[in-house]
Amino acid sequence: MASPIALGHAGWLRPGPYRWVRALGWLCLLTILCVAAFNVAADASLRLAALAAGETFVSRAASPAGARLLAVLTGSAAMLGVYAAAVALVERRRVPEVGLARLLPDLLGGLLIGGLLIAAIVAPMWGAGWVRITTTPVTHIAEALKQSVQSGVIEEVVMRIILFRLLWRAIGVVPALILTALVFGGLHLSNPDSSLFAALCLIAGEGVAAGLYLLTGRVWMAIGMHAGWNFAQGWIFGAVVSGTDGFGGGPLRTAPAEGVSAFLSGGGFGPEASLSALAVSLIASIAFLMAAWKRGRFVTDPPPDKDGAAAPADSDRRTEESP
Template sequence: METLTVKQKVFNSPVTKIVLALLVFMAVVIIGQQIASKLLGLTSLDKDYRNLLKGLFVSAAAVISYILFFKKYEKRKITEFATKGMVKNLIIGAIIGFVLQSLTILVIYLNGSYSVVAINPISFILIPFALMFTVAIIEEILVRGIIFRIIEEKLGSYWALIISSLLFGVLHLWNPNSTILSSLCITTAGFLFGAAFISSRSLWLPIAIHFAWNFTQSGIYGAITSGNEKTNSLLTAKIQGLELITGGEFGPEGSIQATLFCFITTAILLFLSHKKSRIIKPFWK
């Protein structure tokens, strides 16, 4: 039996793999943004279209760098970004994200805290579309594709789910207007995205849910997303009322009903994962 050297053990350890992957991936994203900005700045395209193309370019660079890095590092086929089943996962994920956010807004509306001020041209969705598409791909590759997946190999699905989701919540603590409730909801959303990956064994599903959740919130219903400034949106809306229901300055995803909807969907996905035998046990079991 071949004995691994100390150097090989260190190189193949989960910690080393995560650190190297994060460094390479973030370098590609940052450099990709700079290159795209410089090239598109030379064109006469409208700012909205430049942002859309920049988002698509950076997203493509992110996916390609992930595939190439782990194909070389782990010497395997990158099934989590397989084209087979991609369209199905993207459609299902988009539906889940849209429905969850729509239900969240519906509760705010029924509480008398949401009203439409104006309906804007369809072109208003370009900026939030490009932004949320890029954010979803980058965050899902970082948290689910790298951190969750590598931890899961050793500690199993549930420990990986707990660690990555708590980290996801903690990272959003630095967002403007963050609260304990908003952090709880973001952590629950982390469980949802992780459960989506376990259920499908594809990153396309959590990416689609994540994108649709954010885009529906800010690009369609005109709400704040994760405490950031409002973007252009299809609907200009007025949201005011009890912070527990509206999410306050953090946005609807910081509300109690958003947390509840994410929790229920997570439970359903984990139940389906058990039925499909897709839960990975920790190495000691």
């Protein structure tokens, strides 16, 4: 069951002069609040874990893998809680995008989608001989879970229900989709072995998470898809993920075949920077966005009237709401 897509119609985002400016300012402040909440809570969790073990906290990297996983779960809960509280207070509304009723099925569905997409990318690469896949002993999993949860929660909260939502509020849905995708791809240009082509592949796949958010009105399926994508790519297939190799320890090892161009194998950035990834990501993005369009999900919920009830939908309302 889909929740309404709530951009915010009251409080700081009430209609009036310079609402687009107010939306952009709130975007920046909300991002800072949520990221800070994650880091403060995660750091506190690690310090408490060290204290309970009778050890001295040195750094996050020096903490045990299990403690780091617990810290990420704690930080994720804090980030989502701060988001819900801040939005309810500043925008004066309910926060269906982080409602808990559909959390588990949305997460599981997203995990499945992310894993299947990576399998659809890697399978033709292996069949064409662009990558080699070998079996390896399973050695550990906590670090891969930690990395997957962390990337899924932080990146989807920031990119989907802060950046995309508030850009939509400020400038309309299509510009918001484009700018969010460009920001996501651009942020990965600083990763090891990144390239413009790698960024293009990531941009092509942004429509998947955006489509899942549009279809459900909640962030959970996008989080699950992102985490499942990274976990399947890094732990199950044992490939590099966005230029980093901290996800390993699983049953397989996937590496570029000798003499094959990075354009085909993904090179040091991983399979998500390959021709196969570009094709699969683009097709999947179009499919999910088209599904959202056909279901009328590019139109937001109408603002409440003065009595608090939902106002009737305007038949000629634009799909891209004006600021």
